[in-house]
Amino acid sequence: MKIEKRQVDGKPLTVIVEYPEWNRSVDDLVKKIGRMDMSFVAKNDDGSIKISILDIYYIENVERKLFVYTKGDCFRLDGSMNDIESRAFDLGLVRISRTCIMNIEHLKEIRQIRNSHLEAVMDNDEKLIVSRKYLGDIKKAFKREGV
Amino acid sequence: MKKILRDTCILSALTILSVFAVSILWMGVTDEIRLVLELFGLSFIISVVNYLLDEFVSLPIIGSYILRYFAVTGIVMLFGFIAGWFYRSNFWMAFIYVGIVFVLAYLLDAVKIKRDVDFINRKIKERA
Numbered sequence: 001m002k003i004e005k006r007q008v009d010g011k012p013l014t015v016i017v018e019y020p021e022w023n024r025s026v027d028d029l030v031k032k033i034g035r036m037d038m039s040f041v042a043k044n045d046d047g048s049i050k051i052s053i054l055d056i057y058y059i060e061n062v063e064r065k066l067f068v069y070t071k072g073d074c075f076r077l078d079g080s081m082n083d084i085e086s087r088a089f090d091l092g093l094v095r096i097s098r099t100c101i102m103n104i105e106h107l108k109e110i111r112q113i114r115n116s117h118l119e120a121v122m123d124n125d126e127k128l129i130v131s132r133k134y135l136g137d138i139k140k141a142f143k144r145e146g147v
Numbered sequence: 148m149k150k151i152l153r154d155t156c157i158l159s160a161l162t163i164l165s166v167f168a169v170s171i172l173w174m175g176v177t178d179e180i181r182l183v184l185e186l187f188g189l190s191f192i193i194s195v196v197n198y199l200l201d202e203f204v205s206l207p208i209i210g211s212y213i214l215r216y217f218a219v220t221g222i223v224m225l226f227g228f229i230a231g232w233f234y235r236s237n238f239w240m241a242f243i244y245v246g247i248v249f250v251l252a253y254l255l256d257a258v259k260i261k262r263d264v265d266f267i268n269r270k271i272k273e274r275a
Contacts, residue, residue, distance in 0.1 A: 112264050
């Protein structure tokens with residue numbers, strides 16, 4: 001793969017992908033680039049803020065309200081779990097329980113507590129409960145990423 | 148292999164239903180056909196209950212299996228009494244039938260979970 005960079009004044013950041021034929025690697029590359037640009041508009045006490053999908057650790061539904069968690073902050077989000085899941089499933093946001101969607105980019109490890117819950121450990125050492133039912137979806141997301 | 152087994156089960160179920168549908172038209176509902184239809188009905192109810200438990204109950208793995216065991220045994224007993232499968236004296240057989248299925252399901256599930264967790268952790272390490 002050849003990487004070319006050039007500065008062009010007065011234009012937004014533009015990425016051009018040239019490929020001989022569309023294949024899985026190209027698809028993964030385009031998705032990864034797209035992920036860097038996707039963001040959600042969330043709210044906190046100071047007003048609205050744009051949060052890049054890369055900064056999102058997980059999204060939680062608490063009493064029918066959505067909250068998005070970054071490394072150290074929490075914001076309110078409009079929409080529903082299903083909306084977010086369908087918009088961002090290809091981009092690494094995967095449902096891990098009925099009330100939680102996790103960004104696999106920040107996943108450090110999945111732990112199986114003997115005869116008990118499954119636990120996702122994030123790279124900020126926060127722990128999330130993973131429902132067995134959704135373990136297959138996390139696996140699929142990693143397969144799709146082709147890491 | 149897993150896909151072949153699953154497809155075999157689905158194909159068998161469809162074949163049984165198709166053959167019995169034709170038989171019902173010719174001979175009506177015989178005892179054998181009624182038993183098979185009752186088993187399909189029971190499987191449907193158990194699948195719905197399993198889905199609801201998955202969706203709305205969050206328990207540790209062992210707790211989840213114990214809850215499912217009693218829920219499914221209860222359904223099998225109730226269904227069995229209505230369908231006339233059990234006599235009052237041998238209702239405890241439901242615990243054994245369901246227990247055997249559950250032990251197998253638990254073992255298969257445990258192996259699958261371990262494999263999935265190992266796969267995910269390996270992918271995370273490769274990514275790092």
